[in-house]
Amino acid sequence: MSKIYDYSVFTPKGEEVSLSAFKGKVLLIVNTATGCGFTPQYAPLEEMYRKYHDNGLEIIDIPCNQFGGQAPGSDEEIHEFCTLHFNTTYEQFRKSDVNGEKELPLYTYLKSQKGFEGFDKSNKLTPVLEDLLGKADPDYAKKPDIKWNFTKFIVDRNGNVVKRFEPTADMAEVEAFVKSLL
Numbered sequence: 001m002s003k004i005y006d007y008s009v010f011t012p013k014g015e016e017v018s019l020s021a022f023k024g025k026v027l028l029i030v031n032t033a034t035g036c037g038f039t040p041q042y043a044p045l046e047e048m049y050r051k052y053h054d055n056g057l058e059i060i061d062i063p064c065n066q067f068g069g070q071a072p073g074s075d076e077e078i079h080e081f082c083t084l085h086f087n088t089t090y091e092q093f094r095k096s097d098v099n100g101e102k103e104l105p106l107y108t109y110l111k112s113q114k115g116f117e118g119f120d121k122s123n124k125l126t127p128v129l130e131d132l133l134g135k136a137d138p139d140y141a142k143k144p145d146i147k148w149n150f151t152k153f154i155v156d157r158n159g160n161v162v163k164r165f166e167p168t169a170d171m172a173e174v175e176a177f178v179k180s181l182l
Helices: 039-055 075-086 105-113 126-136 171-181
Strands: 008-010 016-018 026-032 057-063 152-155 161-165
Touching: 026 039, 026 105, 026 171, 039 057, 039 075, 039 171, 105 161, 152 171, 161 171
Parallel strands: 026 057
Antiparallel strands: 008 016, 026 152, 152 161
């Protein structure tokens, strides 16, 4: 049976980074985009990273252009945007697909561990997403696929995928969960 440490991500220069390099750490793996309604989540992600990195948090940021074409730039342009607008200091990896034929194998594994459980009903963007996704696929809610940018998977220090947060989740809840694992 696969474990999270059997997978790799790639730097923008194409260098392979095995997730085994992060053994013993709490991982927050997120697909991001620079032109999305959820793009402001870069700020609390960076805040979490600065607060908890020394306690064992690593953020695995994987830009993705599969949702509304909201990450159209090159890896370098995306990195420049994030550092300029959000002062991000965690590493960003190569832009990759998270669904479909060319999806990063890491995402195949993550989705097999934690499927879609619905959007946070208190988020004002939830009805917009539900409408958009429902028109494209009436059965979207029954599938584990990533639904939109800024879906987060949390991996504990033992390499278990323990939680999936949809982009509509309150970032304070995400932080509280991460903190509980450190």
